[in-house]
Amino acid sequence: MEEVLIGSQPVILHDTHKSPQWTWMPCGEHIRSWMGVPFLVKGNVIGLFSIDKSTPNFFTDKHAQLATALAQHAALALDNALMFTQLQAAHENLRRLSARIVEAQEKERQKIAMELHDHTGQALLALRAELRVLRHHLLKNPEKAQGQIDYLDQIVLDLNKDLEHLAYDLRPPTLSALGPISALKQYIADFSRRMNLQTDFIYDEGIPRLPEEIELVCYRIVQEALTNIAKHAAADHIEVTINYFENTIYLVIQDNGVGFSPEDTNNRRGFGLLGMRERLAQIQGFLELHTQPGRGTELVVTIPIPIRGAA
Numbered sequence: 001m002e003e004v005l006i007g008s009q010p011v012i013l014h015d016t017h018k019s020p021q022w023t024w025m026p027c028g029e030h031i032r033s034w035m036g037v038p039f040l041v042k043g044n045v046i047g048l049f050s051i052d053k054s055t056p057n058f059f060t061d062k063h064a065q066l067a068t069a070l071a072q073h074a075a076l077a078l079d080n081a082l083m084f085t086q087l088q089a090a091h092e093n094l095r096r097l098s099a100r101i102v103e104a105q106e107k108e109r110q111k112i113a114m115e116l117h118d119h120t121g122q123a124l125l126a127l128r129a130e131l132r133v134l135r136h137h138l139l140k141n142p143e144k145a146q147g148q149i150d151y152l153d154q155i156v157l158d159l160n161k162d163l164e165h166l167a168y169d170l171r172p173p174t175l176s177a178l179g180p181i182s183a184l185k186q187y188i189a190d191f192s193r194r195m196n197l198q199t200d201f202i203y204d205e206g207i208p209r210l211p212e213e214i215e216l217v218c219y220r221i222v223q224e225a226l227t228n229i230a231k232h233a234a235a236d237h238i239e240v241t242i243n244y245f246e247n248t249i250y251l252v253i254q255d256n257g258v259g260f261s262p263e264d265t266n267n268r269r270g271f272g273l274l275g276m277r278e279r280l281a282q283i284q285g286f287l288e289l290h291t292q293p294g295r296g297t298e299l300v301v302t303i304p305i306p307i308r309g310a311a
Contacts, residue, residue, distance in 0.1 A: 004036035004048045010064040011036045015056040033058035037067040039075035046078060099282045106171075106216065113171040121163050128156045165190075172219070180215045181207060181242070184222055188240060195230050199238040207244040214303055217279045218242070218251055225253045225299055228272045233257025233297065244305075249285075251301040259291045276301075 003021075004011045013034040016022040022034070031052040039047040051067065053059070131153050138145040175183040181203050192199040209215075222240060229235055235257030243250045276299075277287055285303035 001036055001048065001050075004038050004050075005045050008038060008040060008043075008045065010038070010067055012059045012064060014059070017056070028052070030054045032056040035059045035063065035067060037064070037071045039071055039078060041075050041079045046075060046082075049074070095281055098278050102279060102282060110171045113167045117164075117167050121160060121167075124156050124160045124163070128153060128160075131156070175215060175219055176212070179207075179209050180218050183215075183219055184240070184242070187219070187223065188226070191226050191230075197230060197238065198236065199226065199240065202239065202241040204243045207242065207249075210249070210305060211283075214249065214283055214305065217283055217285070217303070218249065218301075220279060221251065221276050221299075221301060222253065224272050224276055229253075229255045229257060229297075232260075235296070247305045247307060249301075249303040249305060251299075251303070253299045253301075254296065256296045259293050259295045259297050261293060262289055262291060273299075 013019045013022060016024075016031055016034060031054065033053040033056055034050060035052075036048050036050045038045045039049070049071065051059070051063075131149055135146065135149045138149075172183045172187065174186055184203070185201055188199050188201045191197070210218075226238065226240075229238055233255050235255035237256050239252075239254045241250075241252040241254075273287070273289065280287055280301065280303065283303060285301060288300040288302075289297070290300070291297035
């Protein structure tokens, strides 16, 4: 076997009884002729297979040629299987890395939301208070100063509203406190108002509280889908539906926009879909896309819910 693995040609022992290289084993007492054939891939030996007979001087050069031809096909199959296994391992590593990235992003978003609320928002309110004090102390050109202060005061109020909206988009407090339905109702209503785009939300009243990561994925997918529709779909009506049946969440997002070709790799909506699929992969969910140019778009998301207490 060592000679087979070191070399690149079949090795034949015509009579094991006459070969000093042969080591007898209890399971090989019947062997009189033996042939070992290497598996070669790109000049490298990746293994071997052997054939034996109880008749001495059985194997010939013809047998070696046939075995070599067989080994070439087998070696290719083994190499492909090895590459497939390596590819699966690489994909699993990528999936785990993506999961860590998404987790880090969510933690960072939560941190930013807290910072915006606790620090920036408070600072702006303090600035407004200082402006009010300043209003009473200005003596020169009070009318002009009063108008300028009122203008600055309104700017502060607008900034505070923008920061509150940003903080909500980063991590809506209603999601953790009240669950995905309340959070989605509020987000969809706000989206519809801001974009002047009719968006209906249809939901199952019986949806229970779900694992935190699943609630968050549902929210982020709706958020990403509506943003994509507003940017690219030219739709005037959207319908978001979420149902719960037999430990599975079904989330459907439809629009009556221009649609697109799923095969178009240059379409910018494809990047959003990739992000959705990455999120869903972390929780064993999957996404189906139904669209074509001029026919609108439908996203169907299916998420299995782990049974509590299951291993």
